[in-house]
Amino acid sequence: MDEWAAPDLTVSYTHFPEPLHRPEAFKEMLAQTHRFFPDLTIDIDAVVTDAPQAVVHWRRDTFQNGEMFGVVASGQSVEVTGMTRYRTEDGIVQKEHGIVDNASLMTQLGRGPASTDET
Numbered sequence: 001m002d003e004w005a006a007p008d009l010t011v012s013y014t015h016f017p018e019p020l021h022r023p024e025a026f027k028e029m030l031a032q033t034h035r036f037f038p039d040l041t042i043d044i045d046a047v048v049t050d051a052p053q054a055v056v057h058w059r060r061d062t063f064q065n066g067e068m069f070g071v072v073a074s075g076q077s078v079e080v081t082g083m084t085r086y087r088t089e090d091g092i093v094q095k096e097h098g099i100v101d102n103a104s105l106m107t108q109l110g111r112g113p114a115s116t117d118e119t
Contacts, residue, residue: 001027006094013082013098026096036066036073045081055085063109069102071109078108 005023012019020026034040037060046057059081063073084098106112 004091004093006089006092009093009096011096013100015100015102036063036068037061038064052088053085054088055083057081057083069106069109069111071111076109078105080105 001023005026007022009023009026010019010021011026011029016029020029040060042058042060044056044058048055059079061077061079063078064075065073067073080101081104082098082100084096086093087095103112
């Protein structure tokens with residue numbers, strides 16, 4: 001991140017209460033994410049570029065540590081998808097904005113709406 005992020009980087013996701021400013025704040029959030037998902041892998045499903053922007057569709061899995069949405073981790077397998085838009089200048093990320101499918105994550109953790117399947 002030190003190599004690719006601008007010193008005044010701004011990162012926002014729809015589930016953040018407010019944007020993160022500067023790479024150090026983003027690193028702290030990433031460290032928390034890695035505590036929840038220590039074997040985190042992010043698979044890139046698609047990348048669309050239109051300089052100076054790029055959009056990445058991604059997914060990740062396995063909730064292992066801590067508590068999220070009131071559910072204690074038990075190593076359950078989950079798949080979370082999202083999209084992130086990056087704005088760059090001279091090859092350096094200036095802004096990152098993303099959307100994470102937390103509704104699906106909550107459902108997989110047993111905290112989302114109950115199934116209404118009436119078959």
